[in-house]
Amino acid sequence: MFLLLTLSLLWIQSDPVTVLFNFPVKESKPVSANWPVVIRFSDPVSPEKLTIRLTGRDNRQISHSLRFSTDRKSVNLIPKVSYQDGEEVSILISGPGINELTWTFTGREGAPSLSTFYPVTISSESPESRITESKENRIRQINGVSIPADFPEMVISQTGPTDSGYVFTNNWSTVGETPYLIIMKNDGTPVYYRRMKEYSRDFKVQRPGLLSYFEPWAFYTMDSTYQDLKKYEPGNGASTDEHEFLVRPDNRVLMIAKYHHEVDMSTIVPGGNTKATVLENYIVELDEAGVTTFLWRSEDHFNLTDCYGISLTGSYIDYVHMNSISIDQDGHLIISSRHLNEITKIRYPQGDLIWRLGGRNNQFSFTNDVDRFTYQHYAQPTGPNRYLLFDNGNLHSVTASRAVEYQLDTTAMTAYKVWYYRHNPLLYSWFMGSAQRLPNGNTFISWAVDELPKITEVTPAGQVVYQMNFATPAHNYRSFRMKWKGQAVKPYVLGEINSSGSNLIFNLFGEKPVSFYRIYSGNTPTSLSLLDSTDGSSYLIKKLPGNAFYYFSVEGVWTDGSVSLRSEPLRLAVRNLVPGENMLFNGDFSADTYPWKLDTWDGAVASAMSLNGEALIQIGLGGPNTWSVEFKQADFSLEAGHTYRLSFDAWSNLKRTMEPIVGKAASPWTNYSGIGFIQIGTVRKNYSYTFKMPAFSEPNARLVFACGISSADVFLDNVVLKDITYVSVNDVTTPESFRVLGSYPNPFNPTTSVQVFLPAPGIVSVKMYDSIGKMMHDSDVSFSASGNQTIPITANGWSSGLYIVRLSYHSTHLSVPVILVK
Template sequence: MCRLVVALLLLHTSLPAAGISGYEYLFPAPGSVYVSRFSSIIIRFESIDPRQLTNISTFIQLYGSRSGEISGKTRVASDGRTIICQPAAAFHPGERVTVDITPQVSANISTSLSTTRLFFTISQAESKPSWSDSVDQRMQKRAKTPIYGKSLVLQNGVSIPSDFPKIKITIKDQPADGYIFLNNWGGQPYNMILDNQGYPIWYLRTPDRRRDFKVQDNGDLSMLVRQDYPYGPGFISLDNTYTENGYYYAVNGYATDEHELQILADGHYLLLGIRSDQVDMSQYVSGGQKNATVYETCIQEFTPEGDLIFQWRAWDHFDIRDVQLEDVRGNSIRFPHMNAIDIDDDGHILLSSRHLSEVTKIHRQTGEIIWRLSGAHNQFTFVNDPLNGFRSQHDIRALGNATYTVFDNGNLHRPPVSRAVEYKVDVNKKTATLIWQFRDQPDKYSEWMGNVQRLPNNNTLINWADGSLPKLTEVRPDGKKSFEMWYVENIHCYRVFRFPWQGVAKVPYLIVEPSNEAITLLFNKFGDSNVAYYKIYADTHPNATTLVDTSRMSVKSLIDLQNEQTYYFRVTAVNLQGRESGYSNEESAFVKLIDRSGNMVLNGDFASGKGYWKLSTNASAAANWSTAEQVGHIHISNGGSELWHVQLDQAGMLLLNGEDYLFEFDAWADAPRPIGAVVLQQESPFTNYGEIGLTALSTRSKHFAYTFKMKHQTDFNAAVVFILGQSVGDVYIDNVSLKRIVDARITREEQMTPQAYALFQNYPNPFNSTTSITYQVPEESDVRITLYNVLGKVVESIVDSRHPGGIYAAHLDASMLDSGLYFYEMTAFSLHSGQHVRYINKMTLIK
């Protein structure tokens, strides 16, 4: 075991490990400052196998100036070369630690190992930063919320939900093989694998933005995760059945930085850690803050078994005074904003540090710097580069034979410009020659993120990252574009990759989209061409086992469910040989099926007491309520200081993008007062969808009615909210209603009800991207309208719901479809007469 007692000697040394005879690597480095309280001690000898030590459990002794004696455990790491001493408790803030290393080996073993003493100093005030401290979070406001359409089945048979990001491809000229790996920053987050048509072959709807989605050298997929994991943010890996098989995170007092994970072919992995220190910057620069927050990053390497065997800290090797882009005299400094790591073909580490404008090559065993390219300590002359090197870069990648690509963000070029660059480095001549670059015309500038990938066919993939720019530009060696892809909306993406990939899901993946007309299930057994049909299971309790339907398509709308119940859904796939897969993930939905123009608010007349409604108070506010005489009566004894400090609300409203709604209620108060009566988003930024201002109440009951168009993305869980704070007194609410306004051409008046079924020609036709299909039903019917390509393959389910008698218009968004001839089929089944009809028309899409 290692032993920690109070230090009696206050000697100081600052020798690197390479300067101490017999030692290859020591961590913390001698003389280190701002060392985490939670650090372990890591030692590697130059030539001695640590298992040859005769005192392995006691040869490391640590003396803390303030801690007192602390027990610990010393062991050989799973690589068989590295020794780890893990203290049983954290070091004391600000203390100076002395390490005495006294290795002993058998007399018959020749060694130059010597007894060594070294020192390091613990941080006075440190913490693991939250993700909100990230620059990317501070720039979230730049991400535009996309407007989505409806769920549909694509030409490759994959069904996608209504909030799936829209892709547009503007250039497609014999691009490279392989699939496109990316995620979206803007709207509902997804990780996705796309083909060269822009169609997904796999996707995952995620609760957080899972950037850096790629295929690792060991064949697994990996992506960042920000929440819901036991050690906080980290990375997860998936195998080729899309089953999670690994979780990777930083240790030693560091949180996992979001920029990089590299899993090597042998299972070793490297990632970046981040932590914050409160630092007196006045000791480094004139005018520096006495208590600045410094976000320091480091490299950590682990064995496949998860042992930390190498840590390389910015504090040990860089000078914080060299930081660019941020004022080192400010309150917050990112030092040095490490954003990419790679392994060179000689096995050593390449590091990109954005705030130094530097790429550093690091000896992977000793931690010594091999060379520094660009930045304040550049060791090379740039040749053939009109911009004299890169600035504020991302994504260093080794191509072999001392050539490297970089995404040059170019923040500090004058004027700023971004480009993809490739350099040939000659360590003997000390030159870095620009041998290839792509600088678009006109110039593009992405001030953050981005990456470059050299493809097997020698094309180069460039991700410009920012929402205003393409997510993927693929260029040939001569600079001609062979592929360019964008998000339709202003959506960012940290990195984009192209890889060969073969994956077959073990079980279907299920997404449930509830609406007031049907519960729509989307299910895909990604990559499996042997699926004959799907089985759908539903129950009012978890672990559903009741078979309720089957489907040969990868989407199904359910309407025969008990209303006002929460249902749990699972799906299996049955293959052509009749074998059934395991269950999909289970999803739940509250069923609230209503007439197309019916009231979405449950218990809006308070006939069922307080059911479905919730009264909440915030800060110092106090209120209670009752439903005497079937009226919502809210008594406010303390209204708080803000209107929102008292709220009565009901969630679960479905608002569809582009549809019109009518919000109505009766209200009065014991004295004139304003209230807020709104339909809004339940999470930040709490958008007021109806753009409704304050409502003035009097002492007499009054009916209020507000109409609005849903201009934002479809919300499956919007809320009706009455905002009642600031004033004391009594407020009365009744007859609350939120209805979707049916198209003006639809009527339920008997004399206007159509006498027969009909499907009319779409208009316009031919069309570019959008068209409308008008149809009519004479009585309540189940109606489906399905779009087919010329091969008879289902392209999209346009309508699948129950309709009362009327005239309807369905709007088709074909922006993701190819030009050509399509057929649309309407089938309808009357719930009264039993009549069954089928009509087919054709349409032409021209882009």
């Protein structure tokens, strides 16, 4: 299928050089100029002796540039102009003393990608300048390692000897918890952790001294000092697929690319969409310079009609869904394609298919496994022609997941199930998951999804010896047990606030024992001076005036007397708060609006100023959405289970609506307060709202006044947010006030109830919002008696996640968080 060429050019060596691989080939489906022409030779070539021409329709010369790999064995032809739809493109290779050599492929219209796609060297990011609020007024620790309040709590059981190595995992929350990359011991003691901005995954060892992880939308490598090295993206107009990333010993990397193009599906299936968007998967191999050394395209080998469970008449078709690449013991590639129910072996580097296991094009007889596997993940070789995979089992008659291992006979073409493990009770991971064979023969299984165990380690006999889950339901894609040795060269520092004050948390991760730490502070990142020292791994800031921002840096001193590098400066608000005090800075706008911030979106026009000790938000154009104009303050946190009260004065030059939101200051922008839209008029009025946090803390919170749509100005004053959990009940409510008594069950599926106290008969307005503020339910419940009452809640057909129940009784508004877990 692929063109094998022998050239007699003046190469670096005199022997003929063979073309091992070229993309595209004549049999390829139409190719756009987004993708380079890739040629891989058996031996290094001399660029100055090589002539290559690219010719299109009517002898049109297609201008291009050439890029050679660092080993001089691969060359990329990068078009500078688009191909024409359907044109035959010829590639000609020539050199002194040989006959010209050419082949053709069909072009597809599409602008070439002019952006660079080299791996980009990046510096390690500064620690997040956000704060968390710890429980019990102290910094949490696990066996002497200080951790922030939003670090995921784990439930761990060990009932037998595990294999050696650390546990590599991550949490990807479905209800708004902060994501972390984690290396830990069996008992949960962190060896390393990093707070991430967005959900991250596939944190693993590539080889001694080299880690990798995914954070939308790229893969990153990290060295043994926990410093980021490079960022990897496939380029060529494609996006990074989050499922797989491998680093070869020579530093070439393998990754999956996602590429969308339009297909007239009516020519393939009856009723097909004439302009369907089809997602293709590419396997991309890049060298250290970013040159493509191998390129493999699903469309050239798999038919659109090979998939299972995917509508071929819809507008979007993800027909392959490749989710793993592994290198077989003979050097060829093993891939898993979820939507094909197929494991495929690809000859490397030629690119043709060696065999296909499972799916519509299955070439093997499953001798003892009538279920086969469906919607599987993470296919890995465990011996010659032997493969372990995580079988999600979506299409089984009984929907249960398992780890399963097959021995293939590639002569008789049989697949024999040699081992499998199903959990008792049965578990069903409808997506994600992995199964890793450990050196001692145990299998390390990640069930990945929601409330299922993140890790189960079992012996060959199926005995469970280790299990871990997060206390709050969360995904994690894959978990691993891997050997690793790392030593940080500077402390990892985070900030945290509790009712005792502002704290620094720092860890100099590694095996070298630390004698003590030095803490530096200043008003700017470049004016830091020694503040204090401590032999602990956290520090309560008492030596600086409160209610101000400072910068902090920490260095560690090891027991041998050597000194680490200093951490990047961390900006932190020093708040000397006690319960009941205002958590916000400058809520009375006495001099200016700092540190409040005004953001405009969607073409909105607005400005903010302090006028006579009041905040004036002047809106020239309100924009199309409420969030088109946002006046906000961040850098505070909300503690699990605590009750908060937001109050403020607001008015306008015209009657209008706006929405106050106390919520997460990052995606998914969870709205914890659930206040909804309020009407403000031309007369100054005080507004007050109470809400209770769910069973997890929010380390990265903000207060937003969403003032878009209307062009009427907004005035604000006396903005106060207080933690009233520990304030005397007489300061919050009286026994005769409308109040929430609790909710049960919580989490729930699909029904729960909220208990309230009514001081008199009346009507309670019940509204429910999802985590992004979309109203999901609106009703009024009438009660003919006072006292304790129950409000039933049903969430049939809703997605798992956090919801806010907003209760209104006369002029009192209360919020209750509930978590739906399916």
